Amino acid sequence: MSQSSQTPPKSGIRVLVVGAGFAGLTAAIECHRKGHNVTLLEKFPELKILGDIISFGPNSSRIFQRWPGVAEKLDALSQRADGLVIKNWLGETLLTQTWTAEQAESVSM
Numbered sequence: 001m002s003q004s005s006q007t008p009p010k011s012g013i014r015v016l017v018v019g020a021g022f023a024g025l026t027a028a029i030e031c032h033r034k035g036h037n038v039t040l041l042e043k044f045p046e047l048k049i050l051g052d053i054i055s056f057g058p059n060s061s062r063i064f065q066r067w068p069g070v071a072e073k074l075d076a077l078s079q080r081a082d083g084l085v086i087k088n089w090l091g092e093t094l095l096t097q098t099w100t101a102e103q104a105e106s107v108s109m
């Protein structure tokens with residue numbers, strides 16, 4: 001399907017997704033985009049704000065890029081990290097991992 005927000009042709013397939021977390025919502029959106037008739041069930045009665053950040057890795061961001069307008073809206077709100085540093089309780093560095101180094105390795109493989 002193209003990047004447009006046009007309604008896809010109906011597939012005739014009915015899909016039941018249980019759980020409206022990131023995984024369930026993503027599955028439901030993708031199924032809807034394929035023209036399936038989606039029912040999404042969630043047992044939690046109310047939306048609560050928990051956690052400090054929402055972190056999505058490069059793989060999951062490929063999914064957002066298929067959804068018209070979403071990547072642009074997220075871009076405006078996002079902080080980008082080049083990697084991460086894991087420290088112990090004394091503040092000593094245990095591990096430094098940079099995405100750019102991994103990206104260069106995967107390109108050369």
Ligand SMILES: Cc1cc2nc3c(=O)[nH]c(=O)nc-3n(C[C@H](O)[C@H](O)[C@H](O)COP(=O)(O)OP(=O)(O)OC[C@H]3O[C@@H](n4cnc5c(N)ncnc54)[C@H](O)[C@@H]3O)c2cc1C
Pocket residue numbers: 018019020021022023024041042043044050051052053054055056
């Ligand atoms: C305390 C805490 C803080 C966190 N903070 C962060 C953070 O700051 N940043 C971050 O990126 N990640 C954070 N995470 C991790 C993040 O919440 C998970 O990675 C993410 O929610 C996983 O998404 P999911 O869709 O796989 O599962 P979930 O988000 O767990 O979604 C599953 C959904 O299914 C529903 N469900 C389960 N069983 C049924 C059923 N039988 N019928 C109907 N519905 C059902 C549940 O109610 C739930 O809504 C945190 C996790 C916890 C526990």
